[in-house]
Amino acid sequence: MKxxxxxSPLGDLEQFSNPKVELEQYPTGPHVAARMLYTVFIxx
Numbered sequence: 001m002k003x004x005x006x007x008s009p010l011g012d013l014e015q016f017s018n019p020k021v022e023l024e025q026y027p028t029g030p031h032v033a034a035r036m037l038y039t040v041f042i043x044x
Contacts, residue, residue, distance in 0.1 A: 001041065007034035 010030035019025035028036075 001038075003034055003038050006038055007031055010034055010037075 007030050010033050013030075015027045016025055019027070
C-alpha cells in the first residue's frame with residue numbers, strides 16, 4: 001500500500017469534538033497518522 005492511499009481515508013475521519021487535555025487527546029493530521037501506520041506496516 002502506498003502512503004497516499006493510506007492518507008486519503010484518514011483525512012475523512014471525524015476529529016475529536018471536545019478533546020480532554022488531561023487524557024492527552026489531540027488531533028493528529030492525516031499525513032502524520034499515515035506515516036505512523038505506514039512505518040508499522042513496513043516493519044512487520
